[in-house]
Amino acid sequence: MNTDLMDYDEVVSRFDPVLGLEVHVELSTRTKMFCGCPTEFGAEPNTQVCPVCLGLPGSLPVVNRLAVESAIRIGLALNCEIVEWCRFARKNYFYPDMPKNFQISQYDEPIAVNGWLDLELADGEVVRIGIERAHMEEDTGKSLHVGGHTGRIHGADYSLLDYNRSGIPLIEIVTKPVSGTGARAPEVARAYVTALRDLLRGLDVSDVRMDQGSLRCDANVSLMPKGAAEFGTRTETKNINSLRSVERAVRYEMTRQAAVLAGGGTVYQETRHFDEADGSTSAGRRKETSEDYRYFPEPDLVPVAPDREWVERLRSSLPAPPWERRKRIQSDWGLSDPELRDLVNAGAVDLVAATVDAGAAPAEARSWWVSYLAQQANNRGVELAELPITPAQVAAVIAMVGAGTLTTALARNVVDGVLAGEGEPADVVAKRDLAVVSDDSALYAAVDQALSAQPDVAEKIRGGKVAAAGAIVGAVMKATKGQADAKRVRELILERCS
Template identity: 70%
Template structure:
């Protein structure tokens, strides 16, 4: 019986009748400068088919050579996931035809991966932790990219023709495969999202990948099945392919639970298949029947030796592992005195690491946070770019903060300096010097401007002399305007009050 994709079970009914079983397969492009088995560059966004060679195009006679930097990155990932690192691993050929796979097989790992039997303690939003067992971490190469033209969905069905870009073919990948995750119950979608979030944060901290899901550097295949409560045999699973955002992971799992629940409740059978996720609707649709390992006719890659490690390599790489990101965040949250809500907002906005780097460059946490979550976030929104894509570094922001704290410039001028940095004019110190933006510190010059402003506003001056100090704001504003905002407003106010006795 076919699946019924047009009907969904109420989510509360699903978790009341079934136990969800999750399995996550995370594909991560490693941030090496060259591809997995050749010397082609891996720069994202290059002109199509300009980063290719006979090896990654699978031309006759071209032989692969293993990228040692990718091997070391894969070992570090395995260690960070508490895996066992076998003394050697081996590549295999996974045989299948698809136009974006130029060799008609993928070089991957099968029965002897680089890392096995690990775990990841995944923090959830409420502070609880779920341990997710890791089955394997394997090395492989990425495929090319297909662009389907002429249809309404961007997929091959309905397209008039397809274009192929092989720049991505051969880019180093690791695939992280979890063991089945049970016991999550109604929180299964949340656990799936939290698992991918934790892996993204961990891989970013290891600096093995830029983990940008919008660029495809991190992609998730979400496996979902349902079994009746109390049963011990897993149900038939679906695999939703290439889910490209954290929110979508949660949405896809929830949708599949509701869809499969409806199928099972009406006596249907869930088909083992891959499914496409539709971002706009938050739904999935059938892809193809899911193959088994036998269908891929795996066999050892004859052109590559097994990868054996030097005796001390694993321990040397273990020494390079950073503090776990969520533990680091907890420590920083305590040190800076931030609430859970504020910390969550900083993480979600992509500002936390930028703020930390700004503090590391010499700024205090409070002004560093203020600049990134206020003015710089406004600029990012204006330019429609991510916060970390702004043309200003944390070190430059720290330099601006230092200039303000040293009273070389005030906050108003500091925003101008930031604008000039964003425009590419150079370093903050040099900009202030070149444009003459330093605070007017000449007391005599300020007293002269105060006298002019008082003379031009005798009624205001009289109010101030009569004890209405709040009236001084008008005079301060005139002086700031006359000095192009480069005076210290607090000092100007003092001089106004002194001049009025």
């Protein structure tokens, strides 16, 4: 990474950042936006396609009603106005993963406009983000560039195309310009995508898996010199696929653009790619304007005019926002404001709640998610929700500890096995032979052997120095590979030495 960067404190002392966040959400409908092809993730390439989503001559699109309903529910949840009439347009551009050479989207007549979303930052400050629009469109296919070291088309040996994703329903949510956040701009960007993800998950319109691409963020960043009246030239960092990366990308662009401007250079309006490895961005293509896309109304689809009674029925069916649910959880679990904030900042509230729903006690569920599992997520560089373990599986491990089948140390071993893809907790226990040794006869034998091996320690215990039993407990735990109940072992040692 050879790009010159300005120190972050200097950036915010000299410039005011302006953000614009565009979030693409794949809807969890069973079929695609304009055809009946399935949308299952992970299917064999090019097995979920038809003439419509491949753009073959003579094929005609038909709008997915559930996708329209989901768009309305998203718009309502974002406090948007649901328009009485909207229509689709053709967005024309060439790229190999666009089989029609145009994308069916919405241009100047989206379904939802002029909303807002309130964010609570880590210290409790609330920031309101204006929502410009939420519109319906179809996703593109997926390109895989093989060879080279960047994973992009330049330098690749060849490219593969998978059209399974082509035509999956998308909602694009576009903010109004976000200014006035100063040094907190990267934090605000992350908090916005986090709150939006939580809201969408609560609506049950998408699985919002950033690791699988069902939630993707494009971050527009520009800088204004302090006191300036006009926005600077923006760049758009595309397809950021984790919350942490949203924050890193915004921060990097601020330091890069500031260095360019301070050096007398020009910031170009362009798309940029984010590098997960070092947190940098690199230039993509010079950004097109709307005229370059030659938008015109989609001739094969009639306009969409949502019935007002339908809209109001959907409004009345919306679940409570996640932040209201958190307040109820805080009351039910007896959490302090800092404890709740820690859960929110860790992205653990819904995970803990689901673990409790699966039968675990709140305190134990909270302990697992914000300690051991948070550590594992940090080690892997992923969000907590992206760990390959479910709340039900965590609850099962907690139940085994409660039943005496596992010690806490063994339970961590079981969790490691689940994270490694070895199956359900019970399967990991069986495969790794991790169950607690509960047979007293076997424990007596291990205790006797440890006492015989350390006669001086045994004598101290018999003489009343009970604290010395810890050395024997350690020896027994080592002999049983940690599969003994330390409390029961201690009881047996004292019994033998009485």
